[in-house]
Amino acid sequence: MPAGLIGRKLGMTRIFGDDGSVVPVSVIEATPNSVTRLRTTERDGYAALQVGAGTAKRQTKPVAGQFKELDKGLQKPRHVREFRVESTDGYELGQQVDVSLFAPGDLVDVTGVSKGHGFTGTIARHHFKRGPKTHGSTNIRQPGSIGAGTTPGRVFRGTRMGGHMGDDRVTVKKMQVVKVDAERNLILVKGAVPGARNAVLLVQKAK
């Protein structure tokens, strides 16, 4: 079996455990993925499975050409990603992968694109403290000093300042699978996963 699945974040809820614990879970929907191409060491220099999920509304001809060897129903994947494998032996084009790849208790790495926050100040981005709001204060949310004066005469690289936050590729490692629902194609993992609702996620076995 390949090491991962392409899924979609549905949101979060909670699950009651038998021992009275309440587990916060993220719900990931992963409709069956299909293997769309095999990357072999001989031809591509590395071994991986290209996997497609969903159905695209439109497809350009160059993209369509890449999938023309597949069965009709699999020719228009909406999302395509690759998962590295040791060797592609035993895999075939069109092979289906579903959520039964994972079982409760497994540890998975979940990769996604975090929510974009636009240009944010130092307080939101780096957890700086703010200045006083009153008593004539003018530096309520200012970043403060960013370095010394004539010596060194420059701002050091990597000094934390305001700037764009979020919209980064983020991987949350070793998330615990709480429940797998093969009927509804759902994976429930403990804790929060990156991105907004409906964000595309990669769920892989933890390394």
Add this chain to the structure above:
Amino acid sequence: MDPIKELEREQLRSDVPAIASGDTVKVSVKVVEGSRERIQIFEGTVMRLRGGGLNQRVTVRRIASGVGVERTFMVHAPRVEKIEIVRHGVARRAQLYFLRGRVGKSATLRERRPGR
């Protein structure tokens, strides 16, 4: 149907009575003591209700050996064996925080009469 709503609906209990602020309730909770499990009963006044659906919580207040004790239960948690309404009290607000400052008779609520 939204799968999250479905997941939540599956976990909902059907045996939860309609609790309101001011009611006196008996909550039976499963407690693990060492290796065995027993049921503990907590009886008191519903001070407030929070959340809805699966997340509904009820805060129950009682005076135990002279000390006010408030416990919050998740209504739909499997650890809660059952919730019984002992009597309905008249409460003119949703959160009965004023009970915290009261002891004895002033901390009791009038009973709600049926048909009113």
